[in-house]
Each structure stands twice: as C-alpha cells, then as structure tokens.
Amino acid sequence: EDQVTQSPEALRLQEGESSSLNCSYTVSGLRGLFWYRQDPGKGPEFLFTLYSAGEEKEKERLKATLTKKESFLHITAPKPEDSATYLCAVQVSGGYQKVTFGTGTKLQVIP
Amino acid sequence: DVKVTQSSRYLVKRTGEKVFLECVQDMDHENMFWYRQDPGLGLRLIYFSYDVKMKEKGDIPEGYSVSREKKERFSLILESASTNQTSMYLCASSLGFRGSYNEQFFGPGTRLTVL
Numbered sequence: 001e002d003q004v005t006q007s008p009e010a011l012r013l014q015e016g017e018s019s020s021l022n023c024s025y026t027v028s029g030l031r032g033l034f035w036y037r038q039d040p041g042k043g044p045e046f047l048f049t050l051y052s053a054g055e056e057k058e059k060e061r062l063k064a065t066l067t068k069k070e071s072f073l074h075i076t077a078p079k080p081e082d083s084a085t086y087l088c089a090v091q092v093s094g095g096y097q098k099v100t101f102g103t104g105t106k107l108q109v110i111p
Numbered sequence: 112d113v114k115v116t117q118s119s120r121y122l123v124k125r126t127g128e129k130v131f132l133e134c135v136q137d138m139d140h141e142n143m144f145w146y147r148q149d150p151g152l153g154l155r156l157i158y159f160s161y162d163v164k165m166k167e168k169g170d171i172p173e174g175y176s177v178s179r180e181k182k183e184r185f186s187l188i189l190e191s192a193s194t195n196q197t198s199m200y201l202c203a204s205s206l207g208f209r210g211s212y213n214e215q216f217f218g219p220g221t222r223l224t225v226l
Binding site for chain 2: 034036041042044089103104
C-alpha cells in the first residue's frame with residue numbers, strides 16, 4: 001500500500017529562522033510528488049511538482065528537493081505570512097491521476 | 112489561472128437528507144476529484160472522474176455517489192446524509208489524460224455539518 005508520512009506534525013519558528021519539512025514516501029513507483037500550501041478554511045494551493053530524484057524547485061523563500069525515498073521543503077528566512085499547513089502528495093506509476101496525500105505539517109512563524 | 116468553484120462554502124443538513132455538492136472548473140480539465148478532509152486524517156479521495164460520464168471509486172466511496180454530465184461540472188451526492196459525513200469537502204481538477212501526471216487545483220471547500 002502506498003504511504004506518505006510528513007514530519008513534524010507541527011513546527012513553530014521565529015521569523016527568519018530557516019528550517020525544513022520532511023515528506024517520506026513508500027510507493028510502488030513514483031510518477032510525481034507534489035507540494036501544496038493550505039491556509040485555514042481554504043483549499044490547498046499548488047506549489048511544486050517534482051518528478052525524479054535530484055530535482056529541485058524554488059519559489060521565493062521555499063525550495064523543494066527530492067530523493068528516492070523522501071522530499072524536503074526548505075523554508076529560508078520565513079515570514080509570518082508563510083504560516084500555513086504544507087501538504088505533500090504522491091502519484092504512482094500505472095494508475096490514473098489518483099494521488100495519495102500526507103497529513104501535513106502545520107507551520108507557525110512568529111514575528 | 113485555473114478556477115475551481117464550489118456551490119457552497121457552508122452547508123447545514125439534517126440526518127437522512129439528500130445532499131448535492133456542486134463543483135465547476137473553467138480550464139477544460141479532463142480530470143476531476145472529490146475529497147473529504149478531517150483533522151488527523153488528511154485528504155481522502157471519495158471519487159474521481161477522468162472523462163464525462165466516467166467515474167472511479169476512491170478510497171472511501173461508501174455513502175456517496177457522483178455525476179459528471181458535462182466536462183466542467185462534477186457533483187457529489189450524499190444519498191442519505193449521516194452525522195459521520197460532517198466534514199470539509201474539497202473538489203479538485205487536473206489537466207492530464209489517463210496515464211499522465213499533473214498537479215491538481217482545488218476549490219475553496221464546502222464545510223458540511225450534518226445534524
């Protein structure tokens with residue numbers, strides 16, 4: 001069974017304090033890994049797609065990386081507006097467009 | 112920009128009522144999805160559709176049905192609402208064809224409460 005595990009469940013950072021969120025996965029064959037940001041009471045907002053080990057994507061203070069077993073979302077010098085829940089999802093080979101989501105990391109950035 | 116809209120942000124229904132949740136996307140996407148999101152359980156797939164009139168069961172289809180009569184519209188139906196269906200319901204769409212991989216774009220969600 002495909003599994004996606006995110007850690008930590010919650011993370012509290014001071015403004016400017018860089019850190020990383022982890023997404024580890026166990027799937028039969030990875031086709032793509034997705035990162036989303038979700039604000040309270042809203043739908044997830046797409047951030048990145050990673051397709052193969054070694055790939056990296058960046059957007060403002062966020063950088064996503066991928067290995068054969070896990071992905072990291074690095075947050076550099078975070079600001080309070082980066083506070084949100086970050087979700088990871090994987091799509092496996094051979095299926096339709098179905099993805100499996102992790103339960104997310106809730107990030108709080110304190111001024 | 113892709114836009115996915117859902118018919119209601121908040122909905123309160125009684126046990127046993129038939130409930131319709133509507134989702135519309137404006138980017139001619141092939142695939143549409145219905146999820147529910149509960150604290151500690153994450154997003155769980157209820158149903159998805161890869162074409163008009165086509166549907167596939169997700170991980171938790173029991174108690175739900177879906178309809179896709181037009182490409183842009185995907186409806187989720189709770190035949191007889193129960194209290195354990197109280198949840199946040201999220202609709203999503205993605206561009207790709209069968210076998211390809213594409214990010215999903217989500218609507219704002221419907222917070223359903225069943226009393």
